[in-house]
Amino acid sequence: MKKITVFLFLSTFLFSCEEVVDIKVPSGEPKLVIEAVFEVFFDDIPITAYTEVKLSLSTDYFEEDIPIVTSAIVTLKNLSDGVIIDFEDLDLDGNYLPVISFIPEDNIEYELSVIYNNEIYKGIASKIRTPKFINVEQGVKTLFSGKETEVIVEFPDDANKQNFYLFNFSKNFYLSIEDRFFNGSNYNFSFFYQEDEVELPTNVKIKMSGVSRNYYTYFRVLANQSGQSGGAPFQTIPSSLLGNIINTTNTKNFPLGYFHIAETDTYNLSLIE
């Protein structure tokens, strides 16, 4: 539905003009940002997984560098057998990799813990299933400018449960949808790259991940606030975005970010002119 609101502005956009302005923004306390969004590529043979944990700090809005965190202790615990996997940032770039590579299993809860500045942060996640793409192809339709590039995606939805999906059309174009209006059917929709967003011909990797209801809600707001959708005067009142990780030492100093484990199907598509 996100795209809908975008179109609502089009009429006003025709008169409107945008310019970059200098605004003095308030300054907040830096917070720990934990990005632990694991992906299990179940269609690969053998199955592979992305299990990196990225740690950084929030900073003032117009600051150009995002401070990374290299001094934290990161561990992951399998809550059913109690096995703990250590994560290390060997390159000192804020990216923590498991010491022993592993594939998150079905129906297992994992607990992520991060110790930073003597405070302990914890979050729990288990893997969310996803179906495979039926088809991904380039379409010929356009939208407003007539110069968009269409990608048509088709996949089967599981009728037996409520599903939430996060699509990554690469280049940081995300779309989160729920199956409420197509539960159990083979659903297809189109995504459009704006003219200035892709340079044809090119290859894009399209990912479909199964996500939890909470992550879906979280991501919808996240994408909205990052400026991927919305605009004046119909923009919603922005708010802080609390994920699913808590600071068990000091609740008030809550972290940002999310711990999520998804099954992901990928599709490499060549876009032509």
Add this chain to the structure above:
Amino acid sequence: MYYLKKTLFLLTLFFSFCFYGQEKLTISGIVYDQASNETLIGVSVYFPDLKSGTSTNEYGFYSITIPKGNYKISINYLGYKTINENISLSKKTSKDFYLFEDTENLDEIVIETNIEKLNIKTPQMSVNKLSVKTIKQIPVVLGEADIIKSIILLPGVTSAGEGASGFNVRGGSADQNLILLDEAIVFNSSHVFGLFSVFNPDVIKDVQLYKGGIPARYGGRLSSVLDIYQKDGNNKNFKITGGIGLVSSRLVLEGPIKKKKSSFLIGGRSSYAHLFLPLINNDNEAYFYDLNSKINYRFDKKNNLFFSTYFGKDVFGINESFIAKYGNNVVNIRWNHLFSDKLFSNLSLIYSDYFYGLTIDFVGFEWDSGITNYNLKYDFDHYIKDNFKLSYGINNIYTKFNPGEILPNREDSGILPSKLTDKYANEFAAYLEASHKINSHFTLRYGIRYSNFSRLGQNEINTYENNSPVIFNQTLQKYESAIANGVEIYKRSDVLASFNNFEPRVSFSFLLNDYTSLKASYNRMSQYLHLLSNTASPTPLDIWAPSGTFIKPQILDQYAIGYFKDIKDAQYSFETEVFYKDIQNRIDYINGANLVANNYIETVILNGKARAYGLEVLLKKNEGKVKGWVSYTLSKSEQITTGRNENEPGINNSKWYNTPYDKTHDLSINLSYELNKKWKLSSNFLLQTGQPTNYPVGQYQLQGLNIPIYDDNRRNADRLPSYHRLDLSATLTPTKNRDRKWQGEWVFGFYNIYNRKNAASISFTQNQETYRNEAIKTSIFGLVPSITYNFKI
């Protein structure tokens, strides 16, 4: 109940002395415009010898009961020549008056807050009246004469900015305005997502805006009543009025069907097809239209029947991939009946709906939503004595809410048909109000409105643990939607929730001398319908939701006092008012609430309160070559949503926060200057505090996205830059008009003449090329020149 008893007691008291005293006679009738036989609203009928008078009601009717005798009578209406006659009243008299438009003196009255001195005496305060002539002269964007953009120049009225729908009165939200067109409720007042209003100025007879001291006959919305009446149609001659503008063209036909008995009016306005869009791609469409019609039939002196309709629609489509359609329909039958020369009645039967439809081909669905209501009103004006008038009536509104239905738009879509649960409600109200002139200085109006709202049974309604659809997650410290623990099924005849409210309305005026008065008012209002919107200004997609088990009705108490003065024989007038408003049950939403297509809206709502207070000043020059007004408002509008218990933070940490329409300072100046018979100039200047907004307190990165951080403890604490602009317009009336039937005029306009880039919003986003964060100001209208041609035949 207490209020009701007290009122009944007072009324019996007054009735009892109504029936004694010297022999009195009633003079009654209708006041017309001589040229068109159009009835005139709010005409003063005054007996200087008695220092007593009345004014015509919405249907041009007046009635006054005075002692036998010979009197001077003065019929006075702005823009018309005053009639002064001697009248010998020896028996019950029925007398109509025909007023001539004051064409000699081209000084049409620009704005009529005080209809002559008499108005200083009436207890009605916080009301503004705009004439259509004024509205047509006020410079507006693209020359599209606009009622709503005009009332924003009045004190206490603002909007959420250019391209924003609706208007805000005294710090109230846009959904708190009761917009009536020929007594029918209009749900959506804008075209093109807020750029233009839906009212075609050529068919409008009268516009009144009540901001406070709202009479008991109005109810259902908290902040204001915008009461608009359409013309009845010229009863004497066939007339054509029209205009050609940059955005749309208008044409109104009116004339007699049977002279003195019946007339018709039919008016249309349509934007040009492919409004704005053809520049970009020819497969797109965007247009709007309005169709107004009215027929009236006067059976005899006592019975008059009106039938009127309004249809308006906006269509916006792109390549058949995206089509949005929305609009209002109103059909309405009214019957005026005189039970006696003292008792006027109007019975209205009204159908009104608002629909919103959307087709999005690339996700494969069609979406329809809307609201439909059936309204029965029976209103009485009872002119008991010259110093005592009663108004009473009943009103019943049955409303069906269709929050949305989704259908696949093509065979291979994969979308399954589904429907959000329809909701039903009935609102009944009865009121009684007295206007009572106690002595030559003191006039009182007091009344009560009783309203009952019943939320009727719907197919399915969820139940929640502890009856709490929103839960607070202590661990994550955030509000979350609860998952239903059951579903209940009801019959349509069941009542899910019922609310009763007594709404007292009291106002008085105290005349200090012939030119000066003090007024004060108190009114309570209840509002049972809520527009669900968590954006700065309403969008056509927003859904109306009824009060019920989980959403309580909003209740307002408003207090206002004012000082009113006519200066130099009403050449100038000055008025100032102070108001305070308190609102119970103002809803707000949990963080991240999704309101679009949400079937369980109760799971994202938090209950709060709102308040607003302020000072309004209006200085006007009513006569002369230079006319106009200066209006200034100093106000505060804020909201509080506290946690439901001490463990919850509520919104903004349970502290007061600015509403999105809080504007501390609001200055508007409107001046018109009559250069000569040919040229008339008009200008506006506006200066307002910037709208409240939220600036990020930081940033972070996640999944490659750059995300601004907002602080929940400082909601709406930042401001957009101040808003100001100057507009000019020039109206040219060619001299050759005088000798011919065809009357034309040109209106040249310059909106925002110094091309100020006023911020409609400031958004924070990362530049996709430089990867630097930027604050981007979006401004909607820079300098916009326009030209409009209006004609009359």
